[in-house]
Amino acid sequence: MNNYARNLLALAVASTPFSYVQAEAEPQLLMLEEIVVTARKRDELMQDIPLAVTAMNGDQLDTQGLFSLQDFGKGAIPTLRVQEFPNNPSTLVVSIRGIGQTDAGQVTREAGVGIYVDGVYLGRSQGLGAELADIQSVEVLRGPQGTLFGRNAVGGAVSFTTRAPSGELGLEQTIGAGSDGYVKALTRLSLPEVAGVSAKIDYMQNQRDGWVDNSAPGEEDYGAYDRDGYRVSLSWDAADTLNVRYAYDDSSVGATQNYNQIISDPFFFNGGNTETTRQEQTRFAMPLQASTTDQTGHALIAAWDVSDELTIKSISSYRELDEQSYTNYGGSFGVGLLIDSKVEQSQLSQEIQFIGTALDNSIDYAAGVYYYEEDVREDYVDEGFLIPDPTGALASALGLSHQGNSSFVSAEDYYSAIGMAGVTRIPAPITNIFTNYFTTGMIDPTLSSRRIVEASSQSMAAFGQLTWTPMILDERLHLTFGLRYTEDEKSGVRLLNNGAEDGQTFALQTSSVDPGFTAAYDFSDSGSVYFRYGTAYKAGGTNLRSSTFASYGKESLESYELGLKSGFLDRRVQLNTALFTSTYSDRQIDFSHPTDITISETINASNEIDIYGFEMDLQAVLVEGLTANLSYVYLGKDNPTQSDTFFSGGAQTNFEMTQLPRHAGSLSLDYAFPSFALGDLDAHLDIVSADKSFSTPLNYSNGNTDYTLVNARLTLSNIELGDSGSLKLAAWVHNLTDKEYVTYSSTDTSGSFNAPRMTGLELTYLY
Secondary structure (H helix, E strand, O other): OOHHHHHHHHHHHHOOHHHOOOOOOOHHHHOOOOOEEOOOOOOEEHHHOOOOEEEEEHHHHHHOOOOOHHHHHHOOOOOEEEEEEOOEEEEEEEEEOOEOOOOOOOOOOOOOEEEEEOOEEOOOOOOOOOOOOOEEEEEEEEOOOOOOOOOOOOOEEEEEEEOOOOOOOEEEEEEEEEOOOEEEEEEEEEEEEEOOEEEEEEEEEEEEOOOEEOOOOOOOOEOOEEEEEEEEEEEEEEEOOEEEEEEEEEEEEEEOOOOEEEOOOOOOOOOOOOOOOOOOEOOOOOOOOOEEEEEEEEEEEEEEEEEOOEEEEEEEEEEEEEEEEEEEOOOOOOOEEEEEEEEEEEEEEEEEEEEEEEOOOOEEEEEEEEEEEEEEEEEEEEEEEEEEOOOOHHHHHHOOEEEOOEEEEEHHHHHHHOOOOOOOOOOOOOOOHHHHHHHHOOOOHHHOOEEEEEEEEEEEEEEEEEEEOOOOHHHOEEEEEEEEEEEEEEEEEEEOOOOOEEEEEEEEEEEEEEEEEEEEEEEEOOEEEEEEEEEEEEOOEEOOOOOOOOEEOOEEEEEEEEEEEEEEOOOOEEEEEEEEEEEEEOOEEEEEEOOEEEEEEEEEOOOOEEEEEEEEEEEEEEEOOEEEEEEEEEEEEEOOOEEEOOOOOOEEEOEOOOOOOOEEEEEEEEEEOOOEOOEEEEEEEEEEEEOOEOOOOEOOOOOEOOEEEEEEEEEEEEEEOHHHOEEEEEEEEEOOOOOOOEEEOOOOOEEEEOOOOEEEEEEEEEO
16 A cells, blocks of 8 residues: 555544544534435435445535546546546546446447436447536446446446526526636526426536647647537426426537557667656657547436325437547557547437335335447548658658658558558458568558448346335334346447448347345434345447457356445534445456457456455544545455466466556545635645556556545635626646656556646636
């Protein structure tokens, strides 16, 4: 455990309930806010449900600058790991308790953590980096959610809830600016109710310049982004017992990938020099443009209170996504592989829920049916290569472009130069493009392969869960039983670049029955213990980067958990803990060929993997106005070697668990200064820390390095403007100490670093 994690634990010990000082203030000023969650499909207090869940409200999210799922990559919730996919920063790799996925860019596979917005499941990892306007709350459900959130939730679920229209006129307008060309604009407009219909419009836009300068004139810099999106929400009280909500969202993200640089240089690509610190300029002149992700969505949510004991809820959704990725890995190899890919996806989902009580409120239940279908196409092409060419001899010989000390060889130009224009290309046999160039001085044309995949999937499920409070033990015992049946069907085809089928297809059907059981006991009015058992599964699929288009089977997780939820000192202190162990069966493992990075395969692990851990969340009002939040997670594993049936003749190989730091933690302090004439002053400080972890399953010595980040924000609010509203002014800094660490490393020789320190100011007008 690193020193920072020790410090976090030391602070936890020093901040036990018995160390808090009684301040002479009104009691309500020394109480923690009660948090309402919908983890079990109904509104409940977070402290009342026997489930490991972390929740944050809209004010907490704004204070910590968490406006998208991507922002949680900073580590605000230690057990939730969010990592940008190296090909496109808008594609996210998400895991909870070390369970997630590796190759998130594959459209023929599923995620290991379910992501929901207002109950709508987001089917692709592409586009998860988009902004989310006016989030009311976020809930992170830790551990397998096999009964109520069943679809592909072996690791857990992340559920965002947006703010509903209020029916009253209101405006919130924020403008901001910061370092590295950062600009932000946020508009939240609520309109008065008309004929029972309330409306709300949200718009958010932010952008920043790249922080790694591209030495190629006119080309994009690395690390730049431009995100914008809007959402229109309508709410109609059709009757006293019926509410209908409709929402349309439209978002666009333009971003360049993180710069992939040399960490070690055993092959002398960089003259034997290593780049173990974050680089500010590219080694070569890089052809680079921004990747773009556009998505739209419709959601229709209807809730009918049939009686005081039953509510029927319908969640209907249709979404479309279009993404164009441009990737250049020229910073990490002497021959840089340039990749273009285009993803088109549409999804339709429908869920019906029955939520109610029975037997004089001794039973709470939630049941329903779920349907999901998806069509997706990916067009993937190796666009060309960036080759060291200091004298320009290669460019001169082939009539190609030359910049600085390198030449860009596009696939089509190269084929034209050697008389192979229009050649039909398929995924290449195993060949080392780097060795091929350095030994022969030429590029094997079959290596610039175009892969077009079209796939479709359907998922159907029926689920039910009930909680029974028997008339014994003063009604302090609560027993929960749940069950879900899920069936997934998938099919697809791989096409050649001329549109013809190459004879490679796949079709598979997987299903699962996932039970759940929880026993909880309230040992006091503010404390309970629980035991939870649950399972979940993730459907099988196929690897579109495979040379054989081979399919793989489903994976599943079985988990046991002991939890404590407690409150002390009249709700001034809250301590929640969870101790868990999970068995991971048939894990889907992605890995690239050791000598050809253009080919990867997926296998199901032949041996079970055990993951175990301890989680702690401590919240406390230390003195009047000062609140502390401390979270810590320990993760361990028993990860046996697995048989590598593709590239090592069945040899036992060590495939690491990814995004699984042994120790991770976060500490935040919020202080509200005594009010004064000008307004209200609030200060926020948060520290996040994590041990090293691995980005990919192969056991490289390098990986994501350990880190500790410090962020701060100072806000002056309620600056009154009379009848014209009020103002709020905030100053913030991310990565205060300008910490450098590796955020993604797929080999021992290369990796991407985190962004440098950012500072900014925001001005908000409220009416």
